[in-house]
Every structure is written in C-alpha cells, then in structure tokens.
Amino acid sequence: EVQLVESGGGLVQPGGSLRLSCAASGFTFSNYWMHWVRQVPGKGLVWVSRINSDGRSTDYADSVKGRFTISRDNAKNTLYLQMNSLRAEDTAVYYCARDSGGYYHPLLDYWGQGTLVTVSS
C-alpha cells in the first residue's frame, strides 16, 4: 500500500525556517517525481514545487522561488521541503504527492494527509 506521511509542520515566526519531511513507503520511491502542494485552510490547492526522480531537476512556484528548497533522499525514501524566510502568507497545510506522470504530464496519484505550517508572531 502506498503511503506518504508528512511531518515537521508547526508554529514559526515570520522570517524563520522550517523543514518538512515526507516519508514514502509501499512503492519504489526512487522511480517517481514528487511534489509539494499547499492549501490555506478553507481555500484552494496551490502547487509549490516538484523534484525529479534522482533529485537533479527541480521547479518552483514564483511565490516560493529563492526561499524554499525541495530535495530528496532516495536511500531513506524521504522527500523534503526546506522553507526559509517564512511569511504569514506561507501559512497552509502542506501536502506531498507522488507523480506518476513525469516532466510534461504531471499526475498526482497519491497524496499524504498534510502537515500544518503556521507563520505568526
């Protein structure tokens, strides 16, 4: 059974940093692109970032470019999102998702349950 379990969320002050993790199991993690998607409670889904299967190619939404870094450790079956210079508008539930499509045709077929990040003083 495919499982994605996010962790690392919490309360952080504006300007602070946080690292999210997503532990994957039930599939060959190193074969898949992975994504982070966020959602302000009560609002819509917003794509954040993606990384290819070997970790060498990454893409970011303009709103997080230069502040967030996506990475992965295929030996540990874990996806990461390093979030720096956090702002109040980064407050959201962050989901990791598996991509069974690929570079030009992303399709997010499994999602974790999300971890809440709150940026507030």
Next chain:
Amino acid sequence: QSALTQPASVSGSPGQSITISCTGTNSDVGGYKYVSWYQQHPGKAPTLMIYEVNTRPSGIPDRFSGSKSGNTASLTISGLQAEDEGDYYCSSYSSSSTLVFGGGTKLTVL
C-alpha cells in the same frame, strides 16, 4: 502562474448530471493534453479522479468523465450521488515548467 478559472459552486440533485468547467490559456490547458481533476472531501487529502483530460484511474466510477475544448476543460459527473459532494480542482501542466491548479468548485448534492 495564474490559477485556472473554475466556478465557485455547482449543485445538482441525486441522479442528475453536472459539469464543472476549468478555463486556462494556451500556455496551460489549451497547450497540453495534461489536465487532471481532483476531488477533496473536508479534512481529507485530494483524490485523483481524471488525468490526461479524460482518463480515469482504476477504481474511479465511469460516472466521472472529462473533456477539453480549446482553453477550457470540463469534468462531468453523471448519476450524481450523495458521496460526490465535495470540492473539485482541475490542474494542468504549464509552459513555465510548473503545475497550476484551478481555484476549486464546491459541489453540493441537493
């Protein structure tokens, strides 16, 4: 990276059909055959319902179908059931090497 445009809400009675539209541009919906649709129930993670415009993952009922014309994609749910109530999001690959979602549509089954 502007969000795709979806109606805020749609509604229908059990057994009826509804269609949710998703409008983008030539740089996303109109330029690629990679539109997906996701269903989300309150407090839950999204579930993939349709990918590549009109393909259903295994386990998704054939009451769900997708289509695309120009810059607008559509999700049709026929034979509405109470459990179909929830939020629906479209997404598309974008020429800026990103993924863009729609703003979401709340489906109410009357």
